[in-house]
Amino acid sequence: MAAVEYIVIVVAIVVVAAVALAAFLIPRRRRGQVEAPPRPGVDYQPGVGDDATAPVEEHRAPISDVTLPEPVVEAPVEEPAAPAVERPEPAAGRLVRLRSRLARSQTSLGKGLLSLLSRERLDDETWEEIEDTLLTADLGVAPAQELVERLRTRARVEGIQSPEDARTMLREELLALVDPSLDRELRTERHVEDGRPAVVLVVGVNGTGKTTTVGKLARVLVAEDRDVVLGAADTFRAAAADQLTTWGDRVGVVTVRGPEGGDPASVAFDAVKAGIEQEADTVLVDTAGRLQTKVGLMDELGKVKRVIEKHGPVDEVLLVLDATTGQNGLVQARVFGEVVDVTGIVLTKLDGTAKGGIVVAVQRELGVPVKLVGLGEGPDDLAPFDPEAFVDGILG
Ligand SMILES: Nc1nc2c(ncn2[C@@H]2O[C@H](COP(=O)(O)OP(=O)(O)OP(=O)(O)O)[C@@H](O)[C@H]2O)c(=O)[nH]1
Numbered sequence: 001m002a003a004v005e006y007i008v009i010v011v012a013i014v015v016v017a018a019v020a021l022a023a024f025l026i027p028r029r030r031r032g033q034v035e036a037p038p039r040p041g042v043d044y045q046p047g048v049g050d051d052a053t054a055p056v057e058e059h060r061a062p063i064s065d066v067t068l069p070e071p072v073v074e075a076p077v078e079e080p081a082a083p084a085v086e087r088p089e090p091a092a093g094r095l096v097r098l099r100s101r102l103a104r105s106q107t108s109l110g111k112g113l114l115s116l117l118s119r120e121r122l123d124d125e126t127w128e129e130i131e132d133t134l135l136t137a138d139l140g141v142a143p144a145q146e147l148v149e150r151l152r153t154r155a156r157v158e159g160i161q162s163p164e165d166a167r168t169m170l171r172e173e174l175l176a177l178v179d180p181s182l183d184r185e186l187r188t189e190r191h192v193e194d195g196r197p198a199v200v201l202v203v204g205v206n207g208t209g210k211t212t213t214v215g216k217l218a219r220v221l222v223a224e225d226r227d228v229v230l231g232a233a234d235t236f237r238a239a240a241a242d243q244l245t246t247w248g249d250r251v252g253v254v255t256v257r258g259p260e261g262g263d264p265a266s267v268a269f270d271a272v273k274a275g276i277e278q279e280a281d282t283v284l285v286d287t288a289g290r291l292q293t294k295v296g297l298m299d300e301l302g303k304v305k306r307v308i309e310k311h312g313p314v315d316e317v318l319l320v321l322d323a324t325t326g327q328n329g330l331v332q333a334r335v336f337g338e339v340v341d342v343t344g345i346v347l348t349k350l351d352g353t354a355k356g357g358i359v360v361a362v363q364r365e366l367g368v369p370v371k372l373v374g375l376g377e378g379p380d381d382l383a384p385f386d387p388e389a390f391v392d393g394i395l396g
Helices: 005-029 099-117 126-135 141-158 163-178 210-223 238-248 266-276 292-306 327-339 358-366 386-395
Strands: 198-205 228-233 253-256 281-289 318-321 345-348 370-374 380-385
Touching: 005 386, 099 126, 099 163, 099 386, 126 141, 126 266, 141 163, 163 198, 163 358, 163 386, 198 210, 198 266, 198 292, 210 228, 210 238, 210 281, 210 327, 210 345, 210 370, 228 238, 253 266, 253 327, 253 370, 266 281, 266 292, 266 327, 281 292, 281 370, 318 358, 327 358, 345 358
Parallel strands: 198 281, 198 318, 228 253, 228 281, 318 345, 345 370
Antiparallel strands: 370 380
């Protein structure tokens, strides 16, 4: 073969090889993309580990085209504001301040008596009218007769020359009946010998104002800078425990409570225990006062008292009576007096009745003093009983 032919053959082979290589590479470059991976289910049968569906080719926006959401700035979580703890007003002299309220309800009694006593002629009929007025005010038969006798004797001996004389005489005699010599102090101070808190048990028929009285009394004590614990041993009515807790919360006082329908004695025990642990000054225990059967009541209150006394003696048993219930209040006083040793009476709702004579009647019935009086629904409408302010309230 000639040299020229040999060169032609070599050139031809090189050209064919170059064309083949170009045919293989150019289509790929034209697409300008990396070849997509083979798709299971399309390019070949899917095998174990493959995705079930073929990936969808989609347009992806470049990052410069993507609008990023505004960053969410979390608002700071605000702690719920703690309810403001109230600073109740001191109880000293409260009855004097509330005297106008007392006077408003009792003026008919005072005015009636004064106008009768100021009559020119004090005959039998007038004295009978005076006695009737006293009976209407729930003074009770024996005290009413005693008072009339004393006034009659003094009118005869000293004489009544003016309305002022009548007023002075009536004031002195009413005061003597209410008896300023009785010890009306509430025992609410922590025991010096062992540091145990004073325990006050509050009893009475439902609706007389027991829970309200415990709440108001807690405020009186807080105003005197005492540490108080409340015991909601009225487990009969769930709302009573809620009501008491609300009273306590308002003045920053803890209320110990139990399950609805639970054992009242156990709640009372726990309250006194909490009082001892917290080194409280006073534990006030509210109780239920169902009076369907005297035996049931006796059992329950007796048990509450016995169980509390595992910690030490109860210092005060306060009987709450509704002044507007009159003679009914006296019946209740008698029943409770048989069940527990009542040490003091709280007479509520005196603002709503002209029957202030109940103070004398109930003291006589139980032989224990009225220590506190309720003169309204306001949180500070409970006053230590002051005989002089009370009599002055009656006389207007
Ligand atoms: N006007 C007046 N209302 C009073 C007085 N004391 C209490 N009350 C009202 O009497 C109602 C009954 O009071 P509570 O304290 O719920 O009576 P409770 O004896 O505890 O009754 P229970 O909780 O059912 O045992 C409430 O509406 C009190 O606001 C008061 O001195 N004057």
